[in-house]
Amino acid sequence: MAGTGDMPAFVRDSYRLGRRTRSVVTPEELAAWTGVPRHQLVRLTYRVNPGGLVPPPVRLVAVCEPEDADGVARTMSRLLESRGWTARAERELVDGGEAS
Numbered sequence: 001m002a003g004t005g006d007m008p009a010f011v012r013d014s015y016r017l018g019r020r021t022r023s024v025v026t027p028e029e030l031a032a033w034t035g036v037p038r039h040q041l042v043r044l045t046y047r048v049n050p051g052g053l054v055p056p057p058v059r060l061v062a063v064c065e066p067e068d069a070d071g072v073a074r075t076m077s078r079l080l081e082s083r084g085w086t087a088r089a090e091r092e093l094v095d096g097g098e099a100s
Helices: 010-023 028-035 066-083
Strands: 036-046 059-063 088-099
Touching: 036 066, 059 066, 059 088, 066 088
Parallel strands: none
Antiparallel strands: 036 059, 036 088
């Protein structure tokens, strides 16, 4: 996670408590102890290379449900191809906070 702004409140609170007590509780442990289920999402980050038909943005980020990740990746590939861009893609699981 890039910064505390990307973390759900309960994860942020866990890290604050860990720093204060010198004990780190993982998000999984915190979810088990509090009974709050974790909801994971997939973050697809594309770092776009210069070139193509129009100037590209530096980075494109899509966050989606895990079962939708392949479809989003195909759509992003078509978008990149239609603009003449090439990109390096990173796929990671991120904590989406409490399950709804």
